[in-house]
Amino acid sequence: MAGSEEELTGGDLTHFDSRGKARMVDVSAKGDTLREAVARGEVLMKPETLELIAGGTAGKGDVLGVARLAGIMAAKKTGELIPLAHPISLTSVQVDFRLHTPGKVEIQSRVRTTGKTGVEMEALTAVSVAALTIYDMCKAVDRAMTVQNIRLIYKSGGKSGEFRREGEEKWE
Amino acid sequence: MAGSEEELTGGDLTHFDSRGKARMVDVSAKGDTLREAVARGEVLMKPETLELIAGGTAGKGDVLGVARLAGIMAAKKTGELIPLAHPISLTSVQVDFRLHTPGKVEIQSRVRTTGKTGVEMEALTAVSVAALTIYDMCKAVDRAMTVQNIRLIYKSGGKSGEFRREGEEKWE
Amino acid sequence: MAGSEEELTGGDLTHFDSRGKARMVDVSAKGDTLREAVARGEVLMKPETLELIAGGTAGKGDVLGVARLAGIMAAKKTGELIPLAHPISLTSVQVDFRLHTPGKVEIQSRVRTTGKTGVEMEALTAVSVAALTIYDMCKAVDRAMTVQNIRLIYKSGGKSGEFRREGEEKWE
Amino acid sequence: MAGSEEELTGGDLTHFDSRGKARMVDVSAKGDTLREAVARGEVLMKPETLELIAGGTAGKGDVLGVARLAGIMAAKKTGELIPLAHPISLTSVQVDFRLHTPGKVEIQSRVRTTGKTGVEMEALTAVSVAALTIYDMCKAVDRAMTVQNIRLIYKSGGKSGEFRREGEEKWE
Amino acid sequence: MAGSEEELTGGDLTHFDSRGKARMVDVSAKGDTLREAVARGEVLMKPETLELIAGGTAGKGDVLGVARLAGIMAAKKTGELIPLAHPISLTSVQVDFRLHTPGKVEIQSRVRTTGKTGVEMEALTAVSVAALTIYDMCKAVDRAMTVQNIRLIYKSGGKSGEFRREGEEKWE
């Protein structure tokens, strides 16, 4: 009745069994190791919108402060949003922003856990929801903003080892 | 003690009051009208990943079926994810996909309500979470996928009227 | 771009479009009417377990009080649990129990709303979670309990009219 | 099988039926009217803690900004937290703070809806969670803070009419 | 002030203390061991309904695919639904179906964790919500379906040892 399930290797999708049925992959036998993931994304906007956001940090409405919290809180909800994701007890979440004229906000999240499975989805979810929150708070003045280039930058921990996306600048 | 709050006009962000404090905008006085929003986005991937997804609809693991449900369910959670969004009782959610060789999945959501405020955020959230779910299900074979171009395509209903993004092809 | 979706009639499943894709059925055009649903179910158990439950109302541990609350709270979560269910603002939820020797607890829920779609799923969810809660609280003494016969008893309101399951006794 | 339930009058608790069983009170027959509630509470702390909070608005860590968002988001979760509360679609939530030397932060929430039942619990929940968030963010430097005097200040709308607590100063 | 709470033995319900007050049982002192639970249940329906479901796997609407996801996602929500259940980080969830003419769908869930308490409730919740989802998707054509025989089949791990329900066939 028991019997440990192995992750498939090769070209197959691990979230399906051999008959194509969706499942939460079995990680029961994996060790608890420190795992980290970094993700990034961008919101493109009109220059005036960027100016409103930049001004906010000076006290007129802190768009990025709200988006940062939204991203952190969303990371904790990843297991509810992504159907086959494992629920994970995160041990650290950070969300940062960089503003680029004429009209771009860059978002970076860094997530850690000590657990049995990686936190890539948590990092990507934090970036996505932070981006959506920026959209929400600025949509009254700029409905045509776009969210771009949500991607995994770095991942460490676990059997699959380290991943580091090429050509990505390090944020100080 | 009462007194109805007006949405600010001009270049200001409505999610902040005149002193820069975040708030949920007061929509108490707005009428219940039919509102619709359409959003789109894309996931870029390796050709082999797209082939796995395309093959899945033939029975080896239905990535898009899972992503569709994730998007629909996420639309219902928008009010929990976006800090200042109003909770909205959705009356319709659809999520569709189009596959493009060599390596792109396009996602479209269409959301409706009969309520006091628009459903743009619900449509954008559905697309974002559907995209993240595709990433989750394929990440074991393609960690470098990127989510691109999440954007509002169409919006109708309410005082701010219709929005239609230029240059967007109609999906049949 | 707009265009109202009709519920399919005949032998088809309304939660799928004409190409078999899952969706939340469009109820935007439906009126807000009073809707009610009643559901029932049973938990079968050992006579000693029923005695423990019956005794609890006398002050040694109120299993049914906990199960009642769990059922009421679960009804409010139906839209999160059932993927294609519409989120509904319930206006009334009641959960009642009847004990039958030697070993059966009957559960009944009654749910109401004034809205665009019925509350059958809310009533069935309330009964199911109340039953699971009874199981949880008694499992240390009776792991073999079974949940039986969860069913819709009554439904009114909306275009599909009234449903009344035959042969069901009325609870006073 | 149907039959509208009336709220009990006199000294009885409306959240129980005539046999003492908990239920969600039936508000199906109530009209949709504008309803508002204002609640307040206080966090007492060491003078140094208040100074840290006051300094934060100048850019060293915005405790009140985080607490404000927490309060707004918690108001939306009231129906999940309070077992017999009706789920309500809020149309406005505001959370404000006033600092008093040597060591007190006052919190005020104002919540509105157009619905069938009042929003007192939403207003009180917003204040409570904003207070808990202040505690969380400052507990590393002041574990002995206390949350005091959470109370309803004002309520309007619905059949039970207006409530205004005596002796409460108006916040400009 | 501390002092470890023991689970009561004998005929008592562990979810209540010695004075009959509900509590979350203290499992702090228990070890983290691999725990597994298997649960099953059935949905009885008209033969035509079963045919619609069976046909769906061929591409006209995948009822079982949606129900499977609903069950997996519900397992992750068990701690929110069952009042005194411990929140558990699941390491594996599988949901399977077997169709029997003329009108029965059997559901089986298998859940694993490495933790301090068992996952029976998670397995039973997965089956219950998968069953409710089948009901939801087919109710437009068959309102009289019933959910039957939700039961624990197998449980291992922890101090209470293995449980195996008699007379249950093994699913290959």
Next chain:
Amino acid sequence: MAGSEEELTGGDLTHFDSRGKARMVDVSAKGDTLREAVARGEVLMKPETLELIAGGTAGKGDVLGVARLAGIMAAKKTGELIPLAHPISLTSVQVDFRLHTPGKVEIQSRVRTTGKTGVEMEALTAVSVAALTIYDMCKAVDRAMTVQNIRLIYKSGGKSGEFRREGEEKWE
């Protein structure tokens, strides 16, 4: 890219980084130890309201039973409510009450976990939501109740050691 974050010491708020940006503090490197927290609070009310509550335990409507469950369930939701709180797998939650004539209900919660961070917020959240639930259930007869003196009584486990508030009586 990695590098372990240290908790700041001295007079600073650990939930902000050195530039004042909110974050979830990194506890990845902390050990899993037994942690406990006890919190208390009070609800002040009219004597008649207290009598109704006291009578309820005799079977006319168990206000405290409902509030106890609400507190226990809220403790499990702390990570969703408090923006920068870590999600924690609780191993024990208890909520108790003491009634004092003429008009006071005292609430005490005791929460335990085996984890990397303390459970003070869980204990305080349990007390706060239990208090709000008492308010909700009695507000029809006593709108002027106040929630008072929510405070941490005791805390053990972790590097910051034991905290015991002075002058607090021990509950038997």
